[in-house]
Amino acid sequence: MGYWLVKSDPDSYGWDELKRDKKTDWDGVRNYQARNNLRLMKNDDEVLFYHSQSDKAIIGITTVTKEAYQDPTTDDDRWVAVELKYKKELKTPVTLKQIKCEDSLSEVALIRHTRLSVMPIEEDEFNKIVALGK
DNA sequence: GCCAACGTTGGC
DNA sequence: GCCAACGTTGGC
Numbered sequence: 236m237g238y239w240l241v242k243s244d245p246d247s248y249g250w251d252e253l254k255r256d257k258k259t260d261w262d263g264v265r266n267y268q269a270r271n272n273l274r275l276m277k278n279d280d281e282v283l284f285y286h287s288q289s290d291k292a293i294i295g296i297t298t299v300t301k302e303a304y305q306d307p308t309t310d311d312d313r314w315v316a317v318e319l320k321y322k323k324e325l326k327t328p329v330t331l332k333q334i335k336c337e338d339s340l341s342e343v344a345l346i347r348h349t350r351l352s353v354m355p356i357e358e359d360e361f362n363k364i365v366a367l368g369k
Numbered sequence: 370g371c372c373a374a375c376g377t378t379g380g381c
Numbered sequence: 382g383c384c385a386a387c388g389t390t391g392g393c
Contacts (some may be wrong), residue, residue, distance in 0.1 A: 245389085266376075287391060331392080350390055351377060 237280040238361040239272065240345060241319070241354045245286045250294045253284070253321050261353075262306045262316035269353035274303045276317050282362060283356065284319075285345065286341070292328035293364055297321055324369030339363055 241261060243249055252261055264270055276282070280299045286292055301318035308316075334340045340363060344354035356364075 242391090268376095291392075304389075348375095349373090354389085 236279055236355045236358075237275070238283075238286055238358055239276060239280060239342075240283040240354050240356050241297075241341050242285045242287050242345075244288050245290055246288065249286060250284055250324070253295075253297065254324070255345070256321075258300060258318055258320040260307060260312075260316045261309045263337070264306070264314065264316070264351070264353060266352065269351060270315060272353040272355060273315050273317050274299040275304060278302055281361065282319055282320070283361065286328075290328070293325065293334075293368065294328045295321070295324040296365070325365070325369055329364050329367045334364070334369060337363065337367070 240247055247249075248259070249367045256298050261273070264273060273284045278301070282299060283296045284295045284297055286294050287362040297319040299317055303317055305312060306314035306316045331345070335342065336345060340346075340360055343356060343360055346350055348354065
């Protein structure tokens with residue numbers, strides 16, 4: 236089982252839309268490193284959903300329901316999408332500030348690679364964040 | 370709104 | 382293949 240974190244700007248597609256849609260194509264990624272991570276996602280992997288910009292908080296959990304396929308928003312075969320399904324909303328969002336304050340979370344890519352939009356996350360980091368969200 | 374970080378493009 | 386210029390992302 237893999238664990239991931241994806242970022243979203245709530246102004247373009249946020250958690251509320253995902254809740255409404257139940258599942259969505261995670262497409263439009265145009266960064267090689269992020270794309271490589273998308274390709275490594277497996278069905279049933281758990282994916283934390285982070286809001287950048289105004290919120291700056293991890294707001295919920297999704298699961299992978301379809302592994303990497305051609306990004307439907309382009310004909311360019313370099314880019315892929317995955318399908319993510321709404322799983323669970325955190326009771327309280329875990330803010331970037333909280334994450335920065337946690338010693339055990341000081342290595343997460345969210346902090347170390349600010350601009351990466353799809354990143355792997357360690358199992359114990361994942362569990363820690365979910366615990367903070369209770 | 371500003372700016373740092375960093376990815377991409379294009380000239381050489 | 383290097384590097385300057387430029388564009389974008391995202392935190393503050």
